[in-house]
Amino acid sequence: MKIILASPRGFCAGVHMAIDTVQELVDLIGPPLWVFHEIVHNKHVVDRFVQQGVTFVDSIDEVPNGQTVVFSAHGVSPAVRQRAEARNLRMIDATCPLVTKVHVEARRYAKQGCKILLVGHAGHDEVEGTFGEAPEAITIVESPEDVQATSFSVNDQLVYLTQTTLSIDDANVIIDAIKQKYPHCKAPPKEDICYATTNRQQAVRELAKSADLTLVVGSSNSSNSVRLTEISETDGTPAQLLDDKSELKDEWFESVETVLVTAGASAPDDLVQDIIDELVKRYSGEVEPSASLDEGMQFALPVTLRVMKHEMTQ
Numbered sequence: 001m002k003i004i005l006a007s008p009r010g011f012c013a014g015v016h017m018a019i020d021t022v023q024e025l026v027d028l029i030g031p032p033l034w035v036f037h038e039i040v041h042n043k044h045v046v047d048r049f050v051q052q053g054v055t056f057v058d059s060i061d062e063v064p065n066g067q068t069v070v071f072s073a074h075g076v077s078p079a080v081r082q083r084a085e086a087r088n089l090r091m092i093d094a095t096c097p098l099v100t101k102v103h104v105e106a107r108r109y110a111k112q113g114c115k116i117l118l119v120g121h122a123g124h125d126e127v128e129g130t131f132g133e134a135p136e137a138i139t140i141v142e143s144p145e146d147v148q149a150t151s152f153s154v155n156d157q158l159v160y161l162t163q164t165t166l167s168i169d170d171a172n173v174i175i176d177a178i179k180q181k182y183p184h185c186k187a188p189p190k191e192d193i194c195y196a197t198t199n200r201q202q203a204v205r206e207l208a209k210s211a212d213l214t215l216v217v218g219s220s221n222s223s224n225s226v227r228l229t230e231i232s233e234t235d236g237t238p239a240q241l242l243d244d245k246s247e248l249k250d251e252w253f254e255s256v257e258t259v260l261v262t263a264g265a266s267a268p269d270d271l272v273q274d275i276i277d278e279l280v281k282r283y284s285g286e287v288e289p290s291a292s293l294d295e296g297m298q299f300a301l302p303v304t305l306r307v308m309k310h311e312m313t314q
């Protein structure tokens with residue numbers, strides 16, 4: 001069996017920064033340490049931190065007064081920050097700067113009096129955070145039908161923004177519906193779907209047609225990982241999403257001669273390597289070498305963490 005490795009795959013700059021943030025804090029101050037929401041949407045990343053004593057919470061009220069809390073890569077709403085302030089928590093913000101960019105746009109447009117159509121998945125941590133920047137001005141749209149159900153007038157200043165991890169094709173279908181219904185609706189100044197999402201989707205789109213099966217390493221609540229399976233399937237290649245090698249099933253590989261392996265932006269590379277090793281062992285897989293693409297993106301650790309490190313090493 002031939003194994004094609006997609007490139008780029010796996011960790012993006014935002015995930016690297018968020019994971020490094022929690023690891024640095026564990027090393028610096030140790031537990032107890034709280035993280036609001038999963039730091040990134042990956043079961044293994046979260047489990048590994050839990051084993052180091054980190055506590056993940058879905059409500060700020062679960063963090064004892066005065067303790068340290070990290071905000072996840074997906075960002076938080078101003079209401080969450082206010083709640084944390086009220087509890088006198090030390091806040092370390094590991095929001096990906098590309099998510100922060102969308103928050104800034106939402107705030108700015110709302111201040112200008114615009115109505116905002118936010119293209120994204122309702123209930124996703126990132127969308128909840130962005131929505132919370134200007135709930136009175138934002139309408140979340142998940143489909144062209146949602147767009148049809150809105151009723152803005154030609155006098156409303158309209159702009160659309162998007163979640164960073166959408167399928168580019170799916171987002172375009174919704175954006176087309178917006179443009180058709182509201183030709184006066186403005187686009188964001190720069191694409192909101194991030195470079196990492198775009199590059200990983202592009203690689204799958206190019207390579208899936210040469211494969212009989214696509215394996216996407218990632219968790220089921222990882223938006224960008226799920227999108228990679230959908231892209232492969234849309235192009236006619238069945239896809240399976242799996243957290244690790246223990247989920248590999250022999251029946252997936254019946255009459256599979258070529259398998260494409262990729263990973264969502266929050267999936268650790270050691271899990272990908274374990275799966276490749278297992279494919280080599282079980283099915284005499286041969287890995288086709290692929291050029292690795294340097295995406296040239298790196299994000300600095302949060303300022304509050306850098307200040308804390310500086311103070312503690314003085």
Ligand code: SF4
Pocket residue numbers: 012013014015073096097098099164165194195196197224265
């Ligand atoms: S997927 Fe994109 S927006 Fe999300 S953390 Fe990675 S770089 Fe940031």
